[in-house]
Amino acid sequence: MTELRVGVVGVGVMGADHADRVVRKTAGARLVAVSDADQPRAEELAKRLSAGPTQSVRVVEDSLDLIAADDIDAVILASPGFAHAEQLFACIDHGKPVLCEKPLTMDAESALRVVEAEHKLGRQLIQVGFMRRFDPEYAALKELLDSGELGRTLLLHNVHRNKSVPPTFRSEMIVRDSMVHEVDIARWLFGEEITRITVHTPTSSSLVRDGVRDPQLAVFELANGAMADVEVFVNFQVGYEVRCEAVAERGSATIGLGSGVFTRAGGQWGGAMPADFRVRFEQAYDIEVQRWVDATARGEIDGPSAWDGYAAAAVCEAGIESLTTGRPVDVALADRGKVLG
Structure with missing residues (x-):
């Protein structure tokens, strides 16, 4: 894989920051699509980050449609925590590597089900966004x-x-x-x-x-x-x-x-x-996303796992x-x- 095609779900403060990071700072990745419950916000971000035919970002209304899209290789989840469980199970179902901002899910029971579902798949797809490790x-x-x-x-x-x-x-x-x-x-x-x-x-x-x-x-x-x-x-x-x-x-x-x-x-x-936090940990976020992209290209994760999110x-x-x-x-x-x- 020469270029990781990334979709971002949730483009509030953190998601918009990650989308911008993929476009401007991350090697080996291209932002393809964004999705957010606030459609005008997503459209405004997509327009700002699109720069001609080489960088065209589209808006997908339904986050599950973005995850399922054939031209999306990997997903950054920065949506509200209450939406994570459904979106993570969709990523597992479609075999899509995902960098999930904390929390993994809103409670330990659903987080454990995510861990079990990933383990049943037989490969690690989920990295949790505890960026301080980076x-x-x-x-x-x-x-x-x-x-x-x-x-x-x-x-x-x-x-x-x-x-x-x-x-x-x-x-x-x-x-x-x-x-x-x-x-x-x-x-x-x-x-x-x-x-x-x-x-x-x-x-x-x-x-x-x-x-x-x-x-x-x-x-x-x-x-x-x-x-x-x-x-x-x-x-x-x-x-x-x-x-x-x-x-x-x-x-x-x-x-x-x-x-x-x-x-x-x-x-x-x-x-x-x-x-x-974006100022204090800007470098940590940059390193985290770059290492996630590099590891995803190798078929691995390089950071906190689904188990870490569950714990x-x-x-x-x-x-x-x-x-x-x-x-x-x-x-x-x-x-x-x-x-x-």
């Missing part, structure tokens, strides 16, 4: 911890702050749509499953809607006895900030302390803070229960060996 800082941290130079990793401290989110962003979405990144990062850095989660809810910011618990503080317990914590604050007001510190037997390592020029002048010191969904499901009850909740995770043989 961020150069996170990748360097993973390499350092895996080298054993600092001894065993014992603790992980995480900070995840957004400047603001829409008023419709509810407390459980902080777990499922924001904290889920730290769930995946903890599993990836430790190489272990999370077995228990406790979500604490300190006094909420006065700037959020009544009933929304923001910030949240979660504690993960892993199968090997290690622990991780994360503060998620999605109405931080200042900017987008993600930090991670790993504490090991012979030292610690921290990423996310800021990039660009760091100044000291006029009795003050500091640097710039990005406005949102994250199971942890978040337990996290939402802990958010509601205020108690630690064990993660109900299927036996991987039995599911995947």
Whole structure:
């Protein structure tokens, strides 16, 4: 295959960003079609990204028709999470490789069915968009911890702050749509499953809607006895900030302390803070999509699998229960060996 013909389902903020990335930054791929429930939005994007006969992007009204189209080799799913299960099963039915933005699905039960359906097919088609694994800082941290130079990793401290989110962003979405990144990062850095989660809810910011618990503080317990914590604050007001510190037997390592020029002048010191995730993780997204395209051409995936998406969904499901009850909740995770043989 000389060129991967890509269709993008869902062209909101993330999907439009990916569509633009395929057109302008990704080698070996061509954007063929887009689909979105908001037809005018899809048409506007297709028009903007079409540049003559060599780059003509069409709009497909029904996402399932896009997935089934003969001139689509692979799909990027950036649709709302509630639509993912049906669309993922369609990708499996049609044998279409797919890069699926998180969440894999909205609950652990349907996510496990996706894993089982892919496994029954006999080849991996699904890669989940946990892009932090592709961020150069996170990748360097993973390499350092895996080298054993600092001894065993014992603790992980995480900070995840957004400047603001829409008023419709509810407390459980902080777990499922924001904290889920730290769930995946903890599993990836430790190489272990999370077995228990406790979500604490300190006094909420006065700037959020009544009933929304923001910030949240979660504690993960892993199968090997290690622990991780994360503060998620999605109405931080200042900017987008993600930090991670790993504490090991012979030292610690921290990423996310800021990039660009760091100044000291006029009795003050500091640097710039990005406005949102697309700025902070632009390079990670670029690397993720390019590696997905390259791996797809080889008939492989090169990143988080459907199992990783399922495991994250199971942890978040337990996290939402802990958010509601205020108690630690064990993660109900299927036996991987039995599911995947």
